[in-house]
Amino acid sequence: MANRQLTFNIFRYNPTNPKDKPHMQTYQLQETEGMTIFVALNMIREEQDPSLMFDFVCRAAICGSCGMLINGKPRLACRTLTKDLPPEITLLPLPVFKLIGDLSVDTGTWFRHISLKTEAWIHTDKEFDPRAQEERMDNKTAYDIYEAERCIECGCCIAGCLTANLRPEFLGAAGLNRVARFMVDPRDKRSAKDYFEVIGSDEGTFGCYGLMACEDNCPMELPLQQQLAFVRRKMAWAGLKR
Amino acid sequence: MMNHHVHVTDVLVIGAGLAGERAAIEASLAGLDVTVLSLVPPRRSHSTAAQGGMQASLGNCAMGQGDNPDIHFEDTVKGSDWGCDQDVARLFCETAPIAVRQMAHWGVPWSRVVAGKRKLPSGKVIEEPAENEGLITARDFGGTAKWRTCYTADGTGHTLQYTMDSVVIKLGITVHDRMEAISLIHDGEKCLGAVARCLRTGNLVAYVAKSTVIATGGYGRLYTASTNAVINEGTGMSIALDTGLVPLGNMEAVQFHPTGLVPVWILITEGARGDGGYLLDKNLHRFMPDYEPKKKELASRDVVSRRMIQHIRKGYGVDSPYGPHLWLDIRHLGAKHINTNLREIANICRNFRGIDPVKELIPVRPTQHYSMGGVRTNIDGKVYGLKNLFALGEAACWDLHGFNRLGGNSLAETIVSGMIVGRKVAEHTQGVTLEYSGKLIQDNLAQQEERINNLIRGKNGKENPYKLRNEMGQVLMDYVGIFRNEQGLKTAVAKLQELHARAQKIGLQTDGRGPSPELSQALRVPGMIRLALCIAYGALQRKESRGSHAREDYPKRDDVNWLKRTLAYWPEGAELPKLDYEPVKITELPPGDRGYGESSASSTQDQPAGGGNNG
Numbered sequence: 067m068a069n070r071q072l073t074f075n076i077f078r079y080n081p082t083n084p085k086d087k088p089h090m091q092t093y094q095l096q097e098t099e100g101m102t103i104f105v106a107l108n109m110i111r112e113e114q115d116p117s118l119m120f121d122f123v124c125r126a127a128i129c130g131s132c133g134m135l136i137n138g139k140p141r142l143a144c145r146t147l148t149k150d151l152p153p154e155i156t157l158l159p160l161p162v163f164k165l166i167g168d169l170s171v172d173t174g175t176w177f178r179h180i181s182l183k184t185e186a187w188i189h190t191d192k193e194f195d196p197r198a199q200e201e202r203m204d205n206k207t208a209y210d211i212y213e214a215e216r217c218i219e220c221g222c223c224i225a226g227c228l229t230a231n232l233r234p235e236f237l238g239a240a241g242l243n244r245v246a247r248f249m250v251d252p253r254d255k256r257s258a259k260d261y262f263e264v265i266g267s268d269e270g271t272f273g274c275y276g277l278m279a280c281e282d283n284c285p286m287e288l289p290l291q292q293q294l295a296f297v298r299r300k301m302a303w304a305g306l307k308r
Numbered sequence: 309m310m311n312h313h314v315h316v317t318d319v320l321v322i323g324a325g326l327a328g329e330r331a332a333i334e335a336s337l338a339g340l341d342v343t344v345l346s347l348v349p350p351r352r353s354h355s356t357a358a359q360g361g362m363q364a365s366l367g368n369c370a371m372g373q374g375d376n377p378d379i380h381f382e383d384t385v386k387g388s389d390w391g392c393d394q395d396v397a398r399l400f401c402e403t404a405p406i407a408v409r410q411m412a413h414w415g416v417p418w419s420r421v422v423a424g425k426r427k428l429p430s431g432k433v434i435e436e437p438a439e440n441e442g443l444i445t446a447r448d449f450g451g452t453a454k455w456r457t458c459y460t461a462d463g464t465g466h467t468l469q470y471t472m473d474s475v476v477i478k479l480g481i482t483v484h485d486r487m488e489a490i491s492l493i494h495d496g497e498k499c500l501g502a503v504a505r506c507l508r509t510g511n512l513v514a515y516v517a518k519s520t521v522i523a524t525g526g527y528g529r530l531y532t533a534s535t536n537a538v539i540n541e542g543t544g545m546s547i548a549l550d551t552g553l554v555p556l557g558n559m560e561a562v563q564f565h566p567t568g569l570v571p572v573w574i575l576i577t578e579g580a581r582g583d584g585g586y587l588l589d590k591n592l593h594r595f596m597p598d599y600e601p602k603k604k605e606l607a608s609r610d611v612v613s614r615r616m617i618q619h620i621r622k623g624y625g626v627d628s629p630y631g632p633h634l635w636l637d638i639r640h641l642g643a644k645h646i647n648t649n650l651r652e653i654a655n656i657c658r659n660f661r662g663i664d665p666v667k668e669l670i671p672v673r674p675t676q677h678y679s680m681g682g683v684r685t686n687i688d689g690k691v692y693g694l695k696n697l698f699a700l701g702e703a704a705c706w707d708l709h710g711f712n713r714l715g716g717n718s719l720a721e722t723i724v725s726g727m728i729v730g731r732k733v734a735e736h737t738q739g740v741t742l743e744y745s746g747k748l749i750q751d752n753l754a755q756q757e758e759r760i761n762n763l764i765r766g767k768n769g770k771e772n773p774y775k776l777r778n779e780m781g782q783v784l785m786d787y788v789g790i791f792r793n794e795q796g797l798k799t800a801v802a803k804l805q806e807l808h809a810r811a812q813k814i815g816l817q818t819d820g821r822g823p824s825p826e827l828s829q830a831l832r833v834p835g836m837i838r839l840a841l842c843i844a845y846g847a848l849q850r851k852e853s854r855g856s857h858a859r860e861d862y863p864k865r866d867d868v869n870w871l872k873r874t875l876a877y878w879p880e881g882a883e884l885p886k887l888d889y890e891p892v893k894i895t896e897l898p899p900g901d902r903g904y905g906e907s908s909a910s911s912t913q914d915q916p917a918g919g920g921n922n923g
Contacts, residue, residue: 082509082822099629100571102660112774116826117818121348124537126574126656128466129352145659166486166508167823174349174485178477187474188415200366200409202442203420209648211417212461215470219351253415 130218214247223280239280320517324350327701328523330726338734358465361457391710429584451608532781546835557684557705560846568675613674689729711855769813
């Protein structure tokens with residue numbers, strides 16, 4: 067396996083260069099043992115083309131920086147092994163997000179906007195008392211919050227979502243999962259009605275067509291289908307009670 | 309010259325990891341206008357990757373009963389091999405419990421005490437007290453007398469960073485991500501902000517501020533094999549050093565984590581050993597109890613790393629194409645525990661190595677992990693040498709960690725120092741009137757623009773920044789690793805000086821247009837090599853072994869001559885750092901035996917009088 071010659075077809079476009087036009091560029095690389103797309107892209111940049119733009123931070127599938135379309139599927143490039151791919155590999159930037167250049171997209175701005183829109187922080191009137199013992203919480207509850215909190219905002223669910231590709235303001239699975247995280251948190255005092263204002267529309271929970279590519283594409287294997295159903299059920303009740 | 313944007317703010321925070329964001333929150337709550345710069349979106353910061361936990365002496369869980377800040381203090385000072393400032397360690401240990409509880413108030417889903425009996429992997433049965441049900445629990449980490457490391461399942465750094473960032477967003481704090489500070493603006497006396505390069509457009513921006521805060525994390529990526537994120541190139545330390553006025557403290561104190569995954573060097577958390585994992589050699593023998601009968605796998609990181617290398621050198625390593633390694637065995641912890649409390653490392657093993665740790669052994673070797681050294685500050689976070697400049701977190705030498713940091717004390721430091729230094733920044737800033745000359749700002753911008761143009765045109769030469777970086781990384785790996793000696797360190801210094809000379813002649817292959825990654829690397833590499841020289845030269849001069857600094861030719865700690873901190877300055881145009889030393893602050897606990905490890909038991913008697921204030 068390890069002595070395959072790999073062909074990379076990579077999307078190229080530098081928006082800061084007025085003469086540049088989007089195009090595909092081809093690179094050849096000798097496969098090495100245990101090679102990931104992270105290793106391959108860095109080899110291409112250091113040895114063949116120093117202008118190639120892409121994003122990696124942790125290179126350990128923790129930070130969510132390196133989402134891209136790998137042979138058509140949204141994946142984290144750092145943990146995609148070349149041995150699991152055919153010798154011809156096509157890399158495109160994630161759709162939906164604004165392109166910075168080549169394979170680099172602006173997921174940060176998109177997710178910050180979602181956090182602002184859903185007010186993704188704990189809403190409480192309580193003041194923090196530095197002298198007091200912490201409030202108690204059932205370990206199971208803590209774990210349930212954590213399960214939803216595990217999203218790394220890589221954007222793979224958004225890039226693979228039909229609605230998100232059609233409707234720019236759609237919260238997507240990541241956004242709705244974020245809302246679910248605060249719904250299960252007893253420290254957050256928002257009511258179902260408060261949430262309905264934010265997500266009780268086509269831009270929120272009712273925009274989902276139920277195609278569930280989000281769950282298939284989630285590198286963290288979050289139960290997005292279940293989370294979307296949970297949020298929708300809550301919102302349906304809140305809608306009925308209005 | 310081009311017309312550049314100038315952004316004026318009260319407090320400029322460089323770095324949006326946990327330390328930077330926590331300090332920014334404190335300044336914002338005091339009513340100040342705060343601007344945060346970050347290489348990446350804040351939630352992608354390296355803080356997020358901290359899996360293990362955060363030390364605070366809450367004493368809620370069974371194995372933490374009776375814990376208090378005094379015991380935490382003692383563990384921290386021993387861990388530092390008496391290299392830390394004890395007034396800082398005391399302040400830190402007293403504040404850590406408040407920090408953990410405040411993070412709970414803001415939304416961190418800390419794992420909680422579940423009452424009842426359970427059996428530990430050692431066979432010991434413990435009973436979690438019913439009256440503590442639902443309080444924040446803790447796990448065991450190396451070098452601690454009590455179970456003190458608070459955690460959220462397998463993703464403590466992640467939940468802390470997401471919660472911290474949610475508060476930053478709630479407060480409406482300005483964050484400019486993909487913005488890299490490439491030099492500090494100062495007038496020789498006070499800092500006035502920074503010149504930054506936008507990593508979206510390539511444009512330069514001047515940030516002018518009453519107070520500037522460096523919170524850029526560590527320099528792990530100077531080493532070829534590091535557990536650190538690829539953005540950890542020590543940029544904040546570099547721009548501070550380049551002022552010629554600000555010293556870096558104890559740069560030779562470099563932590564190697566015992567368990568980097570071979571050969572991708574991704575971290576396998578200390579939680580794996582804290583929860584009961586063993587280290588095995590090629591004969592599947594559990595060797596740590598032979599060396600460290602008391603603490604076994606859970607001696608401090610410097611000690612475990614050295615014992616592993618010693619054992620490999622005796623021929624007990626497992627041969628592999630990537631050099632000899634040892635095994636980490638967590639199979640006996642069981643599938644359920646591994647797949648919840650250690651899920652992140654289980655996934656890392658599966659995805660990056662094709663190993664299932666429920667059934668298989670994990671190949672590990674000590675790997676560069678943390679920089680105890682950094683921009684030297686006082687207890688308030690004020691940087692030596694320039695007014696209106698602060699630093700905190702891994703970028704700083706506060707100095708909580710001395711020559712070895714305990715696991716769980718770095719996440720805790722980011723947040724605790726964020727609270728304390730953030731408050732000091734706020735107080736200080738409220739007393740500052742912004743006075744600056746427009747010409748000074750324009751000159752600083754022009755200087756950086758010229759530097760960039762020279763790189764693009766290849767005015768000084770055609771050296772390749774990636775090649776220089778890779779060669780530097782290899783020099784550090786070969787000669788400035790876990791064990792060090794005079795000959796190797798001299799070689800390292802000579803080779804790094806040669807690389808530094810070549811780094812003055814970097815020229816780009818591309819046009820450097822827009823957010824060019826080649827230009828980013830070219831701008832960073834000369835500073836990275838200067839940091840490497842501070843590490844190697846500081847290590848060469850320090851003729852003793854202390855904490856992570858292990859000299860084969862001076863194997864013992866020498867408190868008579870070396871109970872002091874290295875301060876490295878880089879005067880303009882110099883080829884080597886200028887070293888100075890200052891005493892370590894001992895307020896409570898005089899130097900003694902750590903209770904584990906090899907070098908500290910007896911200290912100075914049989915030592916030649918090495919060292920001195922050589923510069």
